[in-house]
Amino acid sequence: MDRYVAAFERADVAALTRLLTADAVLEMPPVLNWYAGRERYGRFIARVFAMRGTDWRMLPTAANGQPALAAYVRDGNAYVPHTLQVLTVDRGRISRNVVFQDRAVFAAFGLTPFPATVPVS
Structure with missing residues (x-):
């Protein structure tokens, strides 16, 4: 999780993909996007x-007993909720990422806007 967070926050696609299984799946219900x-x-x-x-910025959390990440993207002078990513980890690698882009999901999980204590430069 820490390596995934670090790679995502650096926007390092090569590092992210190294953390995936060869047959990793990314899906975004209810959108029909599905990447294998x-x-x-x-x-x-x-x-x-x-x-x-x-x-x-990524905030680790959990969803249905699985590791999850709340992803916040910079918008002007603030980080705003973007997605909740629910991960399936298999032998230390991510095999599935179910991405929820509905901001209402943040409220359902008790997630708030990114903490103001994090400097936005």
């Missing part, structure tokens, strides 16, 4: 960074 394999996963994440920028 390291290469496709990496291309999608690269596109996210290109569209949304590379300044992210």
Whole structure:
């Protein structure tokens, strides 16, 4: 989790994909996006960074007994909720990432805007 968070916050797609199983899946219910394999996963994440920028903060949490990450993206002078990513980890590698982009999910999990104590430079 720590390596994934560090790579995501650096927008380091190569480092992210090294943390995946060869057949890793990224899905985004209810959207029909579904990416299978390291290469496709990496291309999608690269596109996210290109569209949304590379300044992210991740907050580890849990969802249904699985490790999860609340992803916040910089928007002006603040980090705003973007996605909740629920991970399946298999032998130290991520084999599935179910991404929820509905901001209401943040409230359901008791997640708040990114703590103000984190400097935004």
